[in-house]
Structure formats: structure tokens, C-alpha cells
Amino acid sequence: MAASAIFSCDQIGLDLGGRSILRGISLDVKPGEVLGIIGPNGAGKTSLFEVLSGRISPKSGTVAYGGREITGLPLHRRARLGIGRTYQTPIVPEDMTVAQVLKAARQAYRPYLTPDDAEWGAGLVGFRIPGAMMADRLDTLNRRKLLIACLLMRRPSVLLMDEPAAGLINSEIDELDDIMRVLAKELNIAIVLIEHRMELLDTLADRVLVMDAGETIAEGSLAEILLNPRVKAAYFETDAGGGLH
Known part of the structure; x- marks a missing residue:
């Protein structure tokens, strides 16, 4: 190494x-x-x-x-x-809104993160989708952006x-x-x-x-x-x- x-x-x-x-x-x-x-x-x-x-x-x-x-x-x-990982197929929860996905990522483990952390991660990848939209309605690129934003808020x-x-x-x-x-x-x-x-x-x-x-x-x-x-x-x-x- x-x-x-x-x-x-x-x-x-x-x-x-x-x-x-x-x-x-x-x-x-x-x-x-x-x-x-x-x-x-x-x-x-x-x-x-x-x-x-x-x-x-x-x-x-x-x-x-x-x-x-x-x-x-x-x-x-x-x-x-x-150490974060993304997958070839960007699978998102079918029954959650964008806001709920970001909240789940913020609260996946302690220390819990704030909405500002989620906003920071989303901003880095240019994810500008209304929080009320169902995650499974996102196109492939925005699914990838959402999942990357969830990783980034933890500062990998x-x-x-x-x-x-x-x-x-x-x-x-x-x-x-x-x-x-x-x-x-x-x-x-x-x-x-x-x-x-x-x-x-x-x-x-x-x-x-x-x-x-x-x-x-x-x-x-x-x-x-x-x-x-x-x-x-x-x-x-x-x-x-x-x-x-």
C-alpha cells in the first residue's frame, strides 16, 4: 500500500x-x-x-x-x-417520499444528522426534487443523485x-x-x-x-x-x- x-x-x-x-x-x-x-x-x-x-x-x-x-x-x-458504496441498479424505497428517504438516511445511526446536512448533500449533487415526490417516481439519474446525497451527508x-x-x-x-x-x-x-x-x-x-x-x-x-x-x-x-x- x-x-x-x-x-x-x-x-x-x-x-x-x-x-x-x-x-x-x-x-x-x-x-x-x-x-x-x-x-x-x-x-x-x-x-x-x-x-x-x-x-x-x-x-x-x-x-x-x-x-x-x-x-x-x-x-x-x-x-x-x-466507506460508502453505490450499486449498479439505483434501488429506492417504493413507499417513501424523497423527504422520508433523506430523513431515514439522517437517522440511520447516531449521531443523528439535521435537515441542513441533508440539504447540503442534496445541493452537492444538484438534487432539486420536491420532498413530497414519491421516490419510486424518480428517473435513473435522480435516483442516483438521491442515493449519493444520502451517503454524502455522512461525509465519507x-x-x-x-x-x-x-x-x-x-x-x-x-x-x-x-x-x-x-x-x-x-x-x-x-x-x-x-x-x-x-x-x-x-x-x-x-x-x-x-x-x-x-x-x-x-x-x-x-x-x-x-x-x-x-x-x-x-x-x-x-x-x-x-x-x-
Whole structure:
């Protein structure tokens, strides 16, 4: 782990259902840095997030936050440390208004937060939806904004974001790009980003890690990894490659 890194994992191994899912994955991310992760379906990207967020315990390896090993800590304790996570599908409560969702986030655990905290989080992401609206009526972008606002009001220092551009059109991706720049460069949040939209990674990611079949096959700038012979062989020179995802 780099001395300046706030969050890292080292040699993560994971078996599920008798299959080897992750093999020796290591990464680190500094405050204000965006680390992109790409790879085909089945590469193990989301499984890695399950380990990093604390939903699944690895077979081997360690996870560290702020220089402290947290491999054994469950998801809720990592959240309280300042590690937030978003999911590819932005699921919101069907029977709650926007105001009720924000209140539930404020009161999820002590210390309870104030409406001003919720307003601050919503303002950062440009979420300007009336509180009386039912959350399940929101479009995909505003669902993402609402869920990110709920995380931001707790002032996280690390965000694990699983394909936040999924389901968005180009103009919405541009808006998401602006939001994530604020999170990383103004709030100094370390972001680990699973994403297949190359245009988003090209503008945001400081480094990109490429996974294939549970292993890291390349790491560097997006331009560097696209020229990497192993990446080209895996994704561009075989019938089964199908491109980067």
C-alpha cells in the first residue's frame, strides 16, 4: 500500500460455490484520486466490491483503511468509518417520499444528522426534487443523485461506485462527470469506480485497473492500458473478447 493511500486491499482471494472468483487482487487509492476498474462480465469486479465493502469475507488477503486493517469488519461498521458504496441498479424505497428517504438516511445511526446536512448533500449533487415526490417516481439519474446525497451527508472519505453511468444518456453522463469531479477534487474523496463507459473513465480516472477472470492483468492510465499487449490480446484479438466493459 502506498504511504499516501487511504484505502487498499492486498492479495485478495475469494472462492464462491466451489469456484475461484478472485485471485491475488491488490489496489490502493489516495484521497481525491479516482481509480477506475474495468473488465468483462465475470471478471470479478462486483465480487471485489462485495469484499471491499464488507458484505463478503475474503478467503485470503487483507483490506485496510487509513492504515488500519479492517478485513474482519462488516459492512455497517465500514460505513460508519466513512466507506460508502453505490450499486449498479439505483434501488429506492417504493413507499417513501424523497423527504422520508433523506430523513431515514439522517437517522440511520447516531449521531443523528439535521435537515441542513441533508440539504447540503442534496445541493452537492444538484438534487432539486420536491420532498413530497414519491421516490419510486424518480428517473435513473435522480435516483442516483438521491442515493449519493444520502451517503454524502455522512461525509465519507471513500466511495465504491459500481457502474454509476448505467442507464444514463450522454447529457446525464456529463452531469454525473461534473458531480464526481466535485466529490474527488473538491471534497477530496477517494473513489473506486467500476465503469464500462470509456468516455467517463477518460475524463475522470487517474488510473485504471483491468481485471479478467478474477485477476489483475494491467494497471495504469487509460491510454496505457488500451495499448497494453495483454489487454489487447484479451479483448481485441479473440473472438470471445467482445470489447472492454
